[in-house]
Amino acid sequence: MDRRKMELMNIQDAKEVGEKIYKQHNAITSGRYDFTACQLDIVFMVLASLKEGETNYKIHTKDIELITGRQWNISQLTNSTEQLLTRMFEVETEDRYRQFVLFQYFDYLKGTRTIEVKLSEVALPYFFELRNNFTHFQLKSVLACTSSYAKRLYMIACQWRAVGKFPKAIPILELKQMLGLVDKKGVEQYERISAFKADVLDKAKKQINEHTDISFDYELFKRGRSFTHIQIYVSTSKNNPKQLEIDYKEPIDFQKNVKNIMSYDISEEYARLIVKDGYDKFIDFVAKVNERARKGEIKVDNATAYIIGSYQKKGVLPKN
Secondary structure, three states, X not given: OOHHHHOHHHOOHHHHHHHOEEEEEHHHHOOEOOOOHHHHHHHHHXXXXXXXXXOEEEEXXXXXXXXXXXOOOHHHHHHHHHHHHHOOEEEEOOOOEEEEOOEEEEEEEOOOOEEEEEEOHHHHHHHHOOOOOEEEEEHHHHHHOOOHHHHHHHHHHHOOOXXXXXXXXXXXXXXXXXXXXXXXXXXXXXXXXXXXXXXXHHHHHHHHHHHOOEEEEEEEEEEOOEEEEEEEEEEEOOOOOOOOOXXXXXXXXXXXXXXXXXXXXXXXXXXXXXXXXXXXXXXXXXXXXXXXXXXXOOOOOOHHHHHHXXXXXXXXXXXX
């Protein structure tokens, strides 16, 4: 028996979290800030747990390690969260310019590899009051990008995926501001366009195209002798198709259970029928099959076929 497929204990919640599509307020997506890759990972793990009106969340380091393959040590975490507590978040809308912090505190629960996070009250409207102004982005895609600029450019580009490109070329300075590459005094990083291309744009392009569900490209334009504007192009990637979006009309637990069963290489149609029959019954069925296989009472060469065949005999799944 293929224990990797047959034992539900090996299916981590973090895996399903990473496959979800989340919505983030465009004001935040377009906001000007400069977070490290580690800090952004913390932010996105919180986004994966968001519930309406709640400000307290727990994130587990094992989850981020499962999704990204990166190891976090305590020094990296504490340095990142210390900076997050003092890092100003800035958004600009038509009628105001606002500065605030995203988090009130981080509690490290000793011996559990768990961090309890409390969100700032003022930040809640930007996360929850989505209404008609939002951007879809895939958490797993963002976490897969190690460059903080790739993460930011991915989210910015996703706003225009349906259009295929930004409505017009924008000033390079404006993009740098979005990426946190211009300080309060107006001093720019990567003043040389060759460095900006190599260390920011090209690195981000490579990671976005390799790890996310979109294809990203850009074109630079000159006014006079210098490059001053950039046009960004975006489309759905053929190599990394967009993941299914959460259906908010169905309970999250139901959808999560369907995805767990789909991890056995079972189609979504069949997985939904199995969950409707009873997810606890499915867990019990798997446990009994595992036990019988360990005792040598049965032999299972193909776990998926065995599950489907058994549920067809029960009348839960249609016979071919």
